[in-house]
Amino acid sequence: MFVPVRLEKRLVPSPVMRIMVPLVSVIMALVFCGIFLAITGRDPLEVYAAMFAGALGSAYGLSETVVKAIPLMLCALGISVAFRMQLWNIGAEGQFYIGAFAATWLPLTFPNLPGYVMIPGMILLGLAAGAMWAFIPAYLRAKSNVNEIITTLMFNYVGILLVDYFVYGPWRDPKGLNFPLTARFADAAILPTFGASRIHIGIVFALVLVFILLVAFKYSRWGYEIRVIGQSERAAAYAGMNIQRSIFYVMLISGAISGLAGMAEVSGIAGRLQPGLSPGYGYTAIIIAWLSKLNPLAIVLVSLLFGVLQVGGYLVQTFGVPATVASMVQGAILFFVVGGEIFINYSIKIASRKEALTEND
Amino acid sequence: MGAPFIKMQGIVKKFPGVVANDHIDLDIYLGEIHALLGENGSGKSTLMSVLAGLYKPTAGKILINGVEKKFGSPRDAIANGIGMVHQHFKLVEPLTVAENITMAEREGSFWLKLGKYEHELIQFGAKYGLSVNPSALVWQLSVGEKQRVEILRILYQGSQVLILDEPTAVLTPQETCELFENLRTMANEGCAVIFITHKLNEVQALADRVTVLRGGKVTGVLQRDEIETKRLVRLMVGRDVVSHYDRKNVSDGQIVLEIDRVNALNDMGLPGLNGLSLVVREGEILGLAGVAGNGQRELAEVIAGLRKTTMGTVRLRGEDVTNLSPLEMIRRGVGYVPEDRMGMGLIPELNITDNLVLKCYQHPRFSGRWLLNNREIYNKSTQLVEQYQVKIPSLEQPIKLLSGGNMQRLLLAREIANEPKLMVVVYPVRGLDVGATEAVHKLLLELRLRRTAILLISEDLDEIFKLADRVGVLSRGQVVGDFNVEDADVEEIGLLMAGSAKGVENDVCPR
Numbered sequence: 045m046f047v048p049v050r051l052e053k054r055l056v057p058s059p060v061m062r063i064m065v066p067l068v069s070v071i072m073a074l075v076f077c078g079i080f081l082a083i084t085g086r087d088p089l090e091v092y093a094a095m096f097a098g099a100l101g102s103a104y105g106l107s108e109t110v111v112k113a114i115p116l117m118l119c120a121l122g123i124s125v126a127f128r129m130q131l132w133n134i135g136a137e138g139q140f141y142i143g144a145f146a147a148t149w150l151p152l153t154f155p156n157l158p159g160y161v162m163i164p165g166m167i168l169l170g171l172a173a174g175a176m177w178a179f180i181p182a183y184l185r186a187k188s189n190v191n192e193i194i195t196t197l198m199f200n201y202v203g204i205l206l207v208d209y210f211v212y213g214p215w216r217d218p219k220g221l222n223f224p225l226t227a228r229f230a231d232a233a234i235l236p237t238f239g240a241s242r243i244h245i246g247i248v249f250a251l252v253l254v255f256i257l258l259v260a261f262k263y264s265r266w267g268y269e270i271r272v273i274g275q276s277e278r279a280a281a282y283a284g285m286n287i288q289r290s291i292f293y294v295m296l297i298s299g300a301i302s303g304l305a306g307m308a309e310v311s312g313i314a315g316r317l318q319p320g321l322s323p324g325y326g327y328t329a330i331i332i333a334w335l336s337k338l339n340p341l342a343i344v345l346v347s348l349l350f351g352v353l354q355v356g357g358y359l360v361q362t363f364g365v366p367a368t369v370a371s372m373v374q375g376a377i378l379f380f381v382v383g384g385e386i387f388i389n390y391s392i393k394i395a396s397r398k399e400a401l402t403e404n405d
Numbered sequence: 406m407g408a409p410f411i412k413m414q415g416i417v418k419k420f421p422g423v424v425a426n427d428h429i430d431l432d433i434y435l436g437e438i439h440a441l442l443g444e445n446g447s448g449k450s451t452l453m454s455v456l457a458g459l460y461k462p463t464a465g466k467i468l469i470n471g472v473e474k475k476f477g478s479p480r481d482a483i484a485n486g487i488g489m490v491h492q493h494f495k496l497v498e499p500l501t502v503a504e505n506i507t508m509a510e511r512e513g514s515f516w517l518k519l520g521k522y523e524h525e526l527i528q529f530g531a532k533y534g535l536s537v538n539p540s541a542l543v544w545q546l547s548v549g550e551k552q553r554v555e556i557l558r559i560l561y562q563g564s565q566v567l568i569l570d571e572p573t574a575v576l577t578p579q580e581t582c583e584l585f586e587n588l589r590t591m592a593n594e595g596c597a598v599i600f601i602t603h604k605l606n607e608v609q610a611l612a613d614r615v616t617v618l619r620g621g622k623v624t625g626v627l628q629r630d631e632i633e634t635k636r637l638v639r640l641m642v643g644r645d646v647v648s649h650y651d652r653k654n655v656s657d658g659q660i661v662l663e664i665d666r667v668n669a670l671n672d673m674g675l676p677g678l679n680g681l682s683l684v685v686r687e688g689e690i691l692g693l694a695g696v697a698g699n700g701q702r703e704l705a706e707v708i709a710g711l712r713k714t715t716m717g718t719v720r721l722r723g724e725d726v727t728n729l730s731p732l733e734m735i736r737r738g739v740g741y742v743p744e745d746r747m748g749m750g751l752i753p754e755l756n757i758t759d760n761l762v763l764k765c766y767q768h769p770r771f772s773g774r775w776l777l778n779n780r781e782i783y784n785k786s787t788q789l790v791e792q793y794q795v796k797i798p799s800l801e802q803p804i805k806l807l808s809g810g811n812m813q814r815l816l817l818a819r820e821i822a823n824e825p826k827l828m829v830v831v832y833p834v835r836g837l838d839v840g841a842t843e844a845v846h847k848l849l850l851e852l853r854l855r856r857t858a859i860l861l862i863s864e865d866l867d868e869i870f871k872l873a874d875r876v877g878v879l880s881r882g883q884v885v886g887d888f889n890v891e892d893a894d895v896e897e898i899g900l901l902m903a904g905s906a907k908g909v910e911n912d913v914c915p916r
């Protein structure tokens with residue numbers, strides 16, 4: 045039988061749905077993954093309770109959640125800058141590693157610098173290296189329209205392997221029992237933390253950046269140009285904008301922010317450069333940027349949510365539940381949000397029986 | 406005449422915010438050429454898309470041979486003998502003609518029997534006077550040839566009713582003539598041809614009957630012997646149309662734009678402009694007529710700095726500005742209303758304010774080195790919207806929600822507000838209704854009074870004759886002819902548009 049349901053395009057996207065869809069999606073994702081947990085013989089409620097209690101129920105859990113959220117926030121903010129201009133920079137992971145790598149160079153080479161030189165120096169190196177890592181994809185895209193998705197993706201592998209080469213080779217700590225690690229940084233090269241927690245001032249970097257980006261997107265000439273170029277390159281050219289230059293800068297800035305994320309992680313958390321510094325922050329951040337609709341404030345919130353999932357997922361391992369349950373929930377959220385988009389742009393009309401009949405007769 | 410083959414009854418089609426078809430009745434008989442006449446936006450394409458199974462009507466029914474049918478998809482319509490050639494061709498460019506035509510065949514075998522089809526197609530085409538080369542690749546064909554392939558495809562599928570949506574818009578006069586002959590052959594073979602157009606002379610040249618639409622409603626159905634221009638106009642626009650504007654004379658001015666033997670390539674890398682020269686003076690409108698695709702876009706873009714010339718010079722008020730950037734041209738006072746309103750002149754997704762400052766956001770009044778002066782921008786937008794009487798609910802609305810007329814008014818307002826020395830306008834009223842058209846024309850005439858030099862590129866001779874001081878024709882990348890509008894003669898310009906000096910009749914061939 046013909047089901048009397050029609051999709052009707054909304055003239056303006058529904059603001060209510062814009063808020064409801066992400067919320068409902070999170071719930072649906074939890075239900076969906078809960079079914080899987082139930083099938084594998086676990087009580088989903090118990091697992092979720094443990095996840096959230098672990099991540100939010102104690103000072104330690106909370107601080108770990110924030111710790112995980114910091115690199116996610118920074119990378120997602122970096123990504124959002126490029127995405128706003130429809131530049132699909134998916135190279136945050138590589139830019140993160142190279143940022144960490146460049147920042148590491150300073151304390152390894154000049155271990156005795158005072159903190160007020162060391163930290164700013166590392167920040168600058170991290171920013172510069174992240175930007176540099178985006179430079180070649182940016183150049184190719186701006187000059188010859190080479191697809192930046194491919195180039196940034198490939199640069200991820202190069203970046204990660206480059207770091208591996210150094211920690212397995214020239215930079216390996218001679219006193220490190222042959223583990224692939226650099227020597228531990230001098231204290232001056234460690235980012236200050238809040239109290240006894242592991243939350244470092246990387247969170248301040250992120251929040252300052254949120255503010256700067258909010259202002260830039262809304263009130264700056266640059267933000268306006270990004271908006272126009274992102275929507276229509278032809279209109280931008282018509283308005284006399286320098287599109288190549290904008291593509292270039294936007295990619296560099298995007299890379300620099302992810303580089304800063306790498307610097308913050310290596311200096312604030314790891315204290316040394318090591319393989320596996322990022323468990324895929326640069327990729328998870330793509331999902332976050334997308335879920336947040338590139339809105340800086342939303343990025344903060346979504347990053348925290350993802351922090352909860354990661355910390356919670358880690359903790360439920362004690363139940364014999366694999367930590368990958370967190371990835372499953374993340375994936376499911378994305379799935380439902382993308383599917384839910386349709387409710388933002390369309391309204392669902394259920395034709396009454398009578399209407400359905402007149403339409404059919 | 407017997408019973409109609411198709412009977413559409415009370416067709417209503419609603420889109421969000423618009424009733425595109427409002428209780429339309431239409432009868433189509435086999436063997437007739439039926440014109441569907443109406444202004445842009447009057448609902449012609451929508452009505453025919455309903456008939457061709459592309460849209461489901463909101464209400465109303467379709468009877469074929471007296472039996473009610475419901476079309477769920479174009480396939481259903483084709484099965485009932487109805488096929489449509491859309492305004493934008495739906496061919497697969499990298500494939501051959503034969504592959505395109507036989508793509509929809511569902512004959513059992515896995516292997517395509519292209520050889521067999523190719524032979525059949527040649528014979529089939531010959532029957533209707535449609536000569537095609539079945540093994541040619543579609544992307545290599547001219548527009549006219551592609552159209553022939555579309556028609557052939559529909560006939561080959563066994564359609565008895567052929568719907569053509571504004572088929573002449575893309576054709577040269579010769580191709581138009583040829584098409585009309587083919588259509589007559591088809592009608593004589595017993596097909597019904599439904600011919601969508603907004604051009605009166607085409608109705609007169611071709612139609613056996615005409616149904617006129619206005620604002621989604623049928624305003625009249627005329628038989629061949631009742632077809633008469635004045636009557637058609639009144640049905641189509643609902644009133645008599647101003648046949649000329651009062652144009653005050655403006656004294657001769659300095660040369661503003663001088664283009665000297667300029668060459669430029671088109672998007673395909675082929676010559677688009679071939680040694681084009683022209684001059685526009687202060688307070689003068691130079692109207693360039695011509696069939697689309699003869700260098701209109703290339704010329705406008707060269708002047709706006711968006712396309713590089715390969716030879717020749719462009720001078721603006723005496724200064725050599727050849728190949729300067731778009732920004733430098735804007736700074737020198739070049740305004741540009743491009744043909745592609747939604748794709749270039751405006752950004753549909755952005756709000757009205759963002760669109761109104763597109764050309765001036767760099768001006769110190771509206772931004773510093775870093776930050777925008779949002780207050781000034783808001784004031785300016787409010788002022789423009791009021792001054793040009795554009796009715797909008799809020800400045801925050803995405804511009805795509807406005808009507809075509811209001812969009813064009815805002816676009817013009819923005820360009821005029823920059824006080825251009827030279828204004829390039831391309832097809833300024835395309836898709837606009839009569840009211841909006843007049844508003845746009847008045848704005849251009851006002852601008853002329855303020856001594857701006859205006860280059861008007863249009864395919865509409867009426868528009869050119871109403872507005873221009875001087876008239877030229879764009880043909881194969883050159884300006885041919887240069888007349889004062891008082892001395893210009895439609896006949897002669899039509900000949901120039903046809904691209905040859907002799908041997909071709911006026912722009913539509915006689916019956």
Ligand SMILES: Nc1ncnc2c1ncn2[C@@H]1O[C@H](COP(=O)(O)OP(=O)(O)O)[C@@H](O)[C@H]1O
Nearest residue numbers: 420423425443444445446447448449450451452
């Ligand atoms: N797919 C669509 N969605 C929304 N509105 C549409 C759509 N197609 C046409 N319209 C609107 O319906 C009206 C009639 O359009 P159309 O049938 O294309 O007119 P015509 O072919 O006579 O120029 C216009 O106002 C147009 O904006």
Ligand SMILES: [Mg+2]
Nearest residue numbers: 449450451570
């Ligand atoms: Mg149409």
